[in-house]
Amino acid sequence: MSTPAAQYAPGPASADGVAARARGLTKAYGSGETTVLALDSVDVDIARGRFTAVMGPSGSGKSTLMHCLAGLDNVSAGQVWLGGTEITGLKERELTRLRRDRIGFMFQSFNLIPTLNAAENITLPMDIAGTKPDEKWLDQVIDTLGLRNRLKHRPSQLSGGQQQRVACARALASRPELIFADEPTGNLDSRAGLEVLGFLREAVDQLGQTVVMVTHDPGAAAHSDLVLFLGDGRIVDEMERPTAEAVLERMKRFDGIRGQDGLRDRSAGGGPTASEER
Numbered sequence: 001m002s003t004p005a006a007q008y009a010p011g012p013a014s015a016d017g018v019a020a021r022a023r024g025l026t027k028a029y030g031s032g033e034t035t036v037l038a039l040d041s042v043d044v045d046i047a048r049g050r051f052t053a054v055m056g057p058s059g060s061g062k063s064t065l066m067h068c069l070a071g072l073d074n075v076s077a078g079q080v081w082l083g084g085t086e087i088t089g090l091k092e093r094e095l096t097r098l099r100r101d102r103i104g105f106m107f108q109s110f111n112l113i114p115t116l117n118a119a120e121n122i123t124l125p126m127d128i129a130g131t132k133p134d135e136k137w138l139d140q141v142i143d144t145l146g147l148r149n150r151l152k153h154r155p156s157q158l159s160g161g162q163q164q165r166v167a168c169a170r171a172l173a174s175r176p177e178l179i180f181a182d183e184p185t186g187n188l189d190s191r192a193g194l195e196v197l198g199f200l201r202e203a204v205d206q207l208g209q210t211v212v213m214v215t216h217d218p219g220a221a222a223h224s225d226l227v228l229f230l231g232d233g234r235i236v237d238e239m240e241r242p243t244a245e246a247v248l249e250r251m252k253r254f255d256g257i258r259g260q261d262g263l264r265d266r267s268a269g270g271g272p273t274a275s276e277e278r
C-alpha cells in the first residue's frame with residue numbers, strides 16, 4: 001500500500017529541533033481478515049540532539065515504528081519526514097541513498113565483517129558509498145569510544161562489548177543526522193551493555209548526535225532523555241528523564257492491563273494477535 005499523498009497537509013519537519021517526524025503513521029501487515037495494524041495513526045517528533053528510547057510490550061510496534069521512521073519499510077498511510085525531507089513517497093533508490101547518507105544503524109547482531117579489521121569495518125559504509133570520512137570527526141569518534149588501540153584487530157579478536165563499540169563507531173562515522181539502535185545491548189553481558197549505553201549517551205552529549213533506541217530493558221531506557229511507550233500500535237505515554245524504576249513501574253501497567261483484560265485483539269478478523277502467537 002502506498003501513502004495517500006494529499007491526506008495530510010504538506011510541509012517539512014522543522015529544520016531546527018526535529019530530526020524525524022511522523023504524522024498519522026499507519027502500518028498494516030496483511031490484508032482482509034488477517035490484517036494486523038502494527039501502527040495506528042502515530043504522531044511523533046524525534047527531537048534533534050536527544051536520546052529517545054522506545055519501549056512497549058512485545059508486538060506493540062516498536063520495530064515497525066523504527067523501520068518506518070528510517071525508511072526501511074513503506075507505510076500504509078500517513079507521512080514521515082527525516083529532517084526537512086518527506087521520505088514517504090520516495091523511490092527505493094532515493095531512500096537507499098538517504099539512508100546511506102543520513103542515518104546510522106546499530107542492531108543487536110553487530111553485523112561486522114569478520115575478514116576486515118575494526119578500522120575497515122568502521123569506514124565500510126563510506127567506502128561502499130565512495131565517500132571520504134571527515135578524519136577529525138572520525139578521530140573524535142574513535143577516541144570517544146576508546147577504540148584507538150583496537151583498530152587493527154579483527155572482530156574475532158575483540159570482546160562482545162568492543163565489537164558493539166565498533167558497530168557504534170560505524171554508525172557514527174559518517175556523522176549521520178539520526179542513529180537508530182535496535183536492542184543494541186541485547187546480546188551483551190550487563191557490563192558491556194552499560195558501556196555501549198554510556199557511549200550512546202556520550203554520542204548525544206559530547207558529539208551532538210540524535211539517537212533513537214528500541215529496548216525491552218528499563219535499565220537501558222534510563223540512559224535516554226525521553227521514553228516513548230507504545231501499546232497496540234499507538235504512543236500511549238511518554239516519560240522525561242526516566243529512571244529504571246519508573247520505567248519498570250510503567251511497563252508493569254501494561255502487564256496489569258493484559259492480566260485483567262487479556263490481550264487486546266488488533267487483527268481485523270478477530271483472530272489471535274501476533275503477540276499472542278509469540
Ligand SMILES: Nc1ncnc2c1ncn2[C@@H]1O[C@H](COP(=O)(O)OP(=O)(O)OP(=O)(O)O)[C@@H](O)[C@H]1O
Pocket residue numbers: 029030036037038056057058059060061062063064065273274275
Ligand atoms: N512482516 C510482518 N508481517 C506480518 N506481521 C508483522 C510483520 N512485522 C511485524 N508484524 C506484526 O506487527 C506487530 C508489531 O510488530 P513489531 O515487530 O513492530 O513489534 P515490537 O514491539 O518491535 O515487538 P518485539 O518487542 O517482540 O520485538 C506485531 O503484531 C507483529 O506480529
